[in-house]
Amino acid sequence: MPEGHTIHRLAAEHQRVFGGRAVTAASPQGRFADGAGLIDGRTLDTADAHGKHLLLGFSGDLTVHVHLGIYGTFTFGDAPAPAPWGAVRLRLTGGAGYADLRGPNACEILEPGAVDRLTARLGPDPLRPDADPGRAWRRVHASRVPIGQLLMDQAVIAGPGNIYRAEVLFRQGVHPRLPGRDLPRASWDAIWDDLTHLMADGVRDGRIDTVRPEHTPEAMGRPPRVDDHGGEVYVYRRAGQPCLLCGTEVRTEVMAGRNVFWCDTCQPLGAPRA
Template sequence: MPEGHTIHRLAGEHRRAFAGTAVHAESPQGRFAAGALRIDGRVLTEADAHGKHLLLGFDDDRWLHVHLGIYGKYTFGPAPAPPPTGMVRLRLSTTEEYADLRGPNTCELLDPDEKKALHARLGPDPLRADAEPELAWRRIGRSRTSIGTLLMDQSVVAGVGNIYRAEALFRQGVDPARPGRDLTHERWSAIWTDLVFLMAEGVRAGHIDTVRPEHTPEAMGRPPRVDGHGGEVYVYRRSTMPCFLCGTEVRTEVLSGRNLFWCPTCQRA
């Protein structure tokens, strides 16, 4: 599932391609035909992201809410748009550009109150200027639940996925099994600050790199990562491989339905 930086990049792509422009909307697949008809010809006024949720605002105060889920993806291209292929849930287009949405978990229209309710049920997003990390700390600081689980709870922190969870906890030397209430406020602040930095870099670069300059392949004289993930990481998907810092075998286990990766030496309990 795409992590938060991908959704913020998609918001930026929509602003670049369609902001201030009346868009043609259609649903070649047919599953969003009624919704597409309601926004067809409307001006796209805003493109927003909160966690893994993309929100596109139109001049009639409606918001298109998209959650890609596991299978959803966007394709952008120059006009004229080619005949749609595959199951295109929604196509937005102008005389200059088009965007096709396929396979989302959610594609729906919201009114302002429904959009407000969506924001209210999500935790602070490290990529949003209005994020309040103290809201997350109020949940984390009194919870018996592990920090590894809490970071994946979108009502606690929005936008963090499996990669950012594993990598931020490694970089801060935090055992993912540690209960939230056993963290100090200072340690939580360090995790949050690191998430802000790493996820902003993900928006800028378009992929996730988490290793510090002194641990890059060039600096360490090691082979670069060869993986569809596309970036240099410390522990994510490196199960049974030696930790770059201490040589301990990286471990993995399933936590809250997702594979967790960590170094038992660098992230001591």
Template sequence: MPEGHTVHRLAAEHQRMFGGRPVAAESPQGRFAAGAARLDGRVLVEADAHGKHLLVRFDDDVTLHVHLGIYGKLAFGAVPAPAPVGAVRLRLSGRGGFADLRGPNACELLEPGEVKRLRDRLGPDPLRGDADPDEAWRRISRSRVPVAALLMDQAVVAGPGNIYRAEVLFRQGVDPMLPGRGLSRAVWSALWDDLVVLMAEGVRSGRIDTVRAEHTPEAMGRAPRVDDHGGEVYVYRRAGAPCLVCGAEVRAAVLAGRNLFWCPGCQPSASVGG
């Protein structure tokens, strides 16, 4: 499932390609025919993202809500657009190009009140200027749930996924199994600030890189990471490999149905960060 930085990139591309101009909308697959008919000819006012949710508002104050889920894809191209290939749920097109949406978990039109309800159930997004980290802290500081699980709860923090949660906990030296209420306010602030920086870089580069300058392949004389997610990381999908910092063997476990990665040397049991 795409992490939040990817969805923010998709929002920016919609704004660049269609912002302030009318779009043509169709549903070649047919499953979103009524929604496409309502959008057809409308002006795209604003493309935005909150966590993993893409929100595209049009001039009749209706918002296209897309959640890609595990299998969803958005592909962009230049006009004239070719004939749709595969099950295209929605195609938007205009003078700037076209966008094809396939296999999303959600593709729906929301009225303003429905958009507010969606946003209200999401936690603060580190990539949004209006995010309030104290909102997340209030939930984390009262919780017995491991901090690694809380960081994956989109109602607590919207946007981070499996990679960012593992990496930010490593970078701040936090035991992933530490209960939220065992985290100090200072360490939460450091985790949040790190997410802001790392995810903003992800928006800029289109990949997730989390290693500091002294741990890059060039600095360490090691081979670059080869993985379909791309990017240089400390622990994500490195189970059994030596930690780039301390040399301890990176471990993995399943937490709340997702693979969790950490270094027992840099993130000792019950540590609260360093």
């Protein structure tokens, strides 16, 4: 599933291609025909992201809410748009470009009250300037749930997924099984600050890289990572391989239905290392 930085990139791309322009909307697949009819001919006023939710605001106070889920994708291209191929849920055309949405988990029209209810259910997004990390901290500090699970709960913090979860905990020396209530406030502040920088880098670069400059392949004289997910990481999907810092075998287990990765030496269960 795309992590939050991808959705912020998509919001920026929609703003670049369609912002301030009237768009033509259609649902070649037919499953969003009514919704496309409502926004057809309207102007795209805003393109926003909150966590993994894309919110496209059109004139008349109508918002298209998209959640890509596991299989959803957007394809952008220059006008004239070709004939649709595959199951295109929504096609937007305007200005000099077009965008096709395929396979989303959600694609729906929301009125302002529904948008407010949606965002109220979400935790703060590290990529948003209006985010309040203290609100997430209060949820973490009151919970017996492991911090590795809390970081995947979009009601606690919106945007991070499995990669950012594993990597930020490694970078801050926090074991994923540590109960939220046992996490020091200073460690939470460091996690939040690290996420804001790592995810902003992801928005800029379009990929997730989490290793520090001294741990890049060039700096360490090691082969670059070869993985469909791309990016240089410390522990994510490196189970059984040696930790880049200490050589300990990277561990993995299933936590709340998702694989979590960590290093027992660099992330001892107990008080987080400095």
